[in-house]
Amino acid sequence: MSTLHAVLRMHQIGIVNLLRPDRLIKAAGNNAKIGPQAALTEKAATEFPDLPALTDERGTWTYLQFFQRSNALAHALRKVRLPEKSIIGVLARDHRGLALAITGTARAGLRLAMLNTGLAASQLAEVIKRENVRFLMYDSEFADAVDALPDDIPRYLTWEDDGYDRPPGLLSVEEFTAAEPTTIPQPIPEKPGGFIILTSGTTGLPKGAPRTKVSPLASAVIADRIDFPRQGTAVIASPLFHATGFGAWTVGLSLANHAVLLRRLGAEQILAAIAEHRAHMLVAVPTMLNRILALGPDVIAKYDTSSLKTVFLAGSALPPDVCVRFQDVFGDVLYNVYGSTEVAVASVAQPHELRKSPGTVGRPPVTVQVALFDGEDKRITAADTKGRVFVRTGIPFEGYTDGQHKQIIDGFMATGDQGHFDADGLLYIDGREDDMIISGGENVYPLEVENLLAERADVMDAAVIGVDDPDFGTRLRAFIVPTEDSARDPQEIREFVRANLARYKVPRDVVFVDDLPRNPTGKLVRRELPTGPL
Template identity: 30%
Template structure:
């Protein structure tokens, strides 16, 4: 059994049940399955075969759901990519992933026109229309590109509605998710059909998902948290996914009220914006049986404030891309523990160990490691990184944690130096390397600082060459073409030198004492 075959079966036994709702329109499981069949067949017609890689530059639209399940249906591998990444970031992933086709938003047509020549392995760009101008933009493309750039609406009509799923071994790679890397480049976590199916099944069972649930999907669906919790798990259980194109408190409240939503999942930033929204009231969440927070730690004060205002229990869990992602969650059948990430979910084991891999006593801090059918097969084309991350069947998360006497886990500190901005991971080195490339910058270091709205913000410390002069705005403008918006430093200090130890290593913890102490230059 896998996700594709499960949806295929659901379409047979409850064909008229709504699979997803988008922009005022319901789509049944039968219609969804037919669209998946047609697009899968159409991809084969374009030469995409079992084992090939297809990248998605898509947001929260039906195109993503159809593309994901169609790609898996032919045994190809899906590569979800954040469409708001910078051209450099997108370019790296497309090259590294060996993508043979790209399914993209029409807003990216100018980028495709500019960069298509740099990707000779990509045979087709399939454009998803989200605006009336899509056809006109395609018509204006050079003749050399018109055979490679196609409209999704036209491609899907070439497929067969009776196309049967290709039999795929459960250990074959279904999805490669690129995670920010401490080496300056993201790593592609290879998740198998077994990984995805087992985690969706176990999360769905743990959270009590059923066909009567209506799950709000305002988290970006290309992110692993959303992929499992608000897409795969609900579809596996025959529930309804309520797709919201982009997060806004007004749209979330309106969707919950109008569509009688039963499950809401978000990152702490979303909970904060919903709590702060002046027009929010308890009635807005009265149909919600389960509110889920993940992506980063939810401040306990915000948790209590949100629960008091909306009369709903908020439950936290923990996960990471390499584990498909969920490993821990607060149980629903007993009191949850504020500040805790909960206990082991079904079929997954978490353990806190010392530097030798030996389990530490309860209450003692160590590294959190994970074992289960959800753990990735490895990083794409990175055997050394894979060997370092997976040892004796255990995934080493790099997160410091502790476990109490009742079996609840607590994250004490995150992976060294990582910054989480609104639920997105930012590793300092990837920002620092961009800063270092500026001709006027001689040194740079980046840390995370508290931010009221997004949990954390990127704070940069910059040392300029003696004869150089730069403003904060000039540095941000420089970063804008090379980094996603959330990775661009919100705050900045210009220092004469960075604090270092005797070996020349930058002392990141000491940098916090320099905040607000700017160089006269």
């Protein structure tokens, strides 16, 4: 019944047309063999060849142009004699080169590893070795890290910055594919190559999460509770190499949408892109909202963002105060998405739910179930009772490439988060299990303190960690990115927390910093915050 419901939702949204079974059957067959991104690009090129598929700083490709270039890359890749089970790697920011790598490798039946642009050189080398990457496409800005890789890995440029001193013999992807046919599709492979998305790596080296086959229902899971445009425009300010941007872009392909890709992210640049392209949707991480609001009313007013109907947010926690302030300025447009690389979308809070309960992550979409379990693996059903968050979804997870696995109970997979449901059935995330701090025998989840600090007008960003303490075992240390007019008074911060939360949640250390360590998907990397003596 849930599958039928998902198919009907896909028809209602416009992802599939049940009145054209011929097209549906062909698309389903292609999806099974070359994956959704390549299959949907071909479908849109057939039905809407002249519609814009993507725009970056070098211009716009129509769906026909995008499809043709994907064909050329597929032909070129098939001519490269790679060892069996080799994987293609791509290290690129959001632009045409990354989109082309995704669709071209799929058409060639090869597996693609989408590498995180935030990896250090040593991490990149370790991931390349672990994932068996034997062919690499990359942006020139990452040349120093790539130079440390083994010489026997063929490599090509996906993007060349102005002024880059290109080594002799290094070709761009355009040059690599120049002699290949664009109008003759590569024969569809018998088996899909699939792809690997890396986890955020906030607690160590990112793990590889492979997807060989993607359920046709995946688009329904993402789009069920989110207002996607149809043949409209979305500004994607979340990396395509991560699940949020990747999933939103894929659904957009199914609706023949125009993706505006931003290689460099800036708050004002995002507003300018929305205004220029009359974008219906923005895909972003929560930290970007604070940066947009920090521009101030005069700068925000310079850009006509009245076309904006949907802000698709995921990747990190959305502070309740930021949620309220953003919707007060831009209208009720926020969709707060909770999920992970492993389980995809677990729940979505719609604008009216965020108005009523700022900070909630809402309810599960079609085919998804969320459950809470206690420390003894017993299910929690009472409202306002914290437990470990588990998700059961119709999009199966294949396990990490390093052999590790998440705990599974009755088909529900652990997310690693603590959360609770309220009396109305709305889900809230209280923090990561591994972020919990025990101070003086009391359990503290940093997210609660961080959300409170975010309510202050003089706080741009905040993080809370535990550090060793001779008396309490662990004490709280708060790192705060202040506004320009902040008094930067640690005692005032402590008194503010004491007035709103329990005594044991007051940070004894308050440190003012220029910025917090966040990865490209907006998640806080707590391990990079200093824990030693101040």
